[in-house]
Amino acid sequence: MIELFDVTKRFGSETAVDGISLRVEKGELCALVGTSGCGKSTTLRMINRLIEHDGGEIHLDGQPVRNFDEVELRRRIGYVIQSTGLFPHWTVARNIGLVPRLLKWPKARVRERVEELMHLLGLSVAEFADKYPRQLSGGQAQRVGVARALAADPDILLMDEPFGALDPITRETLQQEMRELQARLHKTVVFVTHDMDEALALADRLVVMHQGRIVQQGKPIELLHEPANPFVESLLGGLDRGLKEAALIQVSERMLPLGPRLLASERIAYGAPLSQALSVMLWHRVDRLTVVDEEDIPIGELSLRRLLGAKAS
Structure with missing residues (x-):
């Protein structure tokens, strides 16, 4: 879907992006990560030609981006950007419908x-359609920004620090919604973030940039x-990489069927990450948890040994 071949971008004497090559497959969520000034946002903006590249080639569906009219390309x-970019004097409904119009x-x-997108992103049409951006919370405004980006049903979604300005609780909620949205829509997404936990939670492919170059890429x-x-x-x-890995593995992958022993007093959802299970064990000073389903019905158990990857419980 997206291919970069030896792409370079300079601003005066400074090289912001230095000969990078990258392939993003159709339906993949690719996260660009790195320290400030590493070139990740510049790379993102060259894909839709908000910034023109100086060297190399960028292809969409096998065609150079410069073969497309830049307005039609965008x-x-x-x-989606961090500040949402919503028009303050337009209602939510009008903002979302911009590109289709x-x-x-x-x-x-x-x-x-x-209306379809507002429902998809948890925004009541009756409550929000006629509101203005100033009347929205940060999380609500960001949902509107995502809805606007999806309005014309694009195959590609570029997201530049979209949740960076939000409080931790709202940010985590939107990350979960983003995971669910991607599982349903299978868009090709390039996602820029400086938050490694966010990148690990969302990405199919992780691309680490440093001083304008890609230093490593692959599955998280x-x-x-x-x-x-x-x-x-x-x-x-x-x-802390062990804890980062534990956040990527669900309890269901390590739990065992219910045994003859009495149920453990503390519970954990089967879809929770192992990092959360470990936190519960540490907090309650226990080495075994009862695993429950969505209806809080016990379906298994998780011991500390199993959590750590041991074969026996």
């Missing part, structure tokens, strides 16, 4: 699409197990 690629969709189709679990150098290891959490 209309076919959803774009530019594409001259019939009014009824635009209205149906706006691969990078956690085998960081390419001390910089990547440090970025991934150093000695």
